[in-house]
Amino acid sequence: MKPSRTSFHVTPLTARPTGHRTQDTLDRGLRVAVEFAPDADATVGRISGDIDVLAAPSFALALAHLTDGGSSSRIIVDMTAVDFVGTSGLSILSEFAESARRQHITWVLAGNRAVLRPVEAIGLDAVIPTCRTVRDAFDRVGKIAHS
Numbered sequence: 001m002k003p004s005r006t007s008f009h010v011t012p013l014t015a016r017p018t019g020h021r022t023q024d025t026l027d028r029g030l031r032v033a034v035e036f037a038p039d040a041d042a043t044v045g046r047i048s049g050d051i052d053v054l055a056a057p058s059f060a061l062a063l064a065h066l067t068d069g070g071s072s073s074r075i076i077v078d079m080t081a082v083d084f085v086g087t088s089g090l091s092i093l094s095e096f097a098e099s100a101r102r103q104h105i106t107w108v109l110a111g112n113r114a115v116l117r118p119v120e121a122i123g124l125d126a127v128i129p130t131c132r133t134v135r136d137a138f139d140r141v142g143k144i145a146h147s
Contacts, residue, residue: 030055032062042074048081051089063096073146075107076137079115080125097128106145110137
C-alpha cells in the first residue's frame, strides 16, 4: 500500500537500538528516514526531495514524529538532500522550532544552500540553529545541550 500524502508512519524509537532506521516514501518524491545515533544520544530525521505546498502536510507529520514520545531530547533535522523548500515548508520549520522550544528539545537543522538560503533570507536563522553539514550539526547539538 502506497502511503498517502497526508499519512506518515514510522516505528517509534522507544528501545533506541543501534542503527535503528525506518524509512517511508511520501508523495511528490519527499523521502523521510528516522535514525537514532546512540553515540550522540540524538534522533536524526533525514529529509530529501522537494518540500512544496503538496508535500508540506507530510513534512509536518514527519517533524512531529521526531518529537513524539520524548524518545530523544536532541534532534538533528538533516535536510542536506532537499532540493526545494517553499513558504509552507519554512512555516512548518518555524512551528517546529517553537514546539521544540516548548518541549525543551535541543535541535539543529543541517541543510544545503536550497534550504539555508531561504531560512536566512526571512530571518528564521535567528530561531533555528543551522549548520551546513550533519557532522557540524552533531557538534552543535552537543554544545547547545551542554550550554
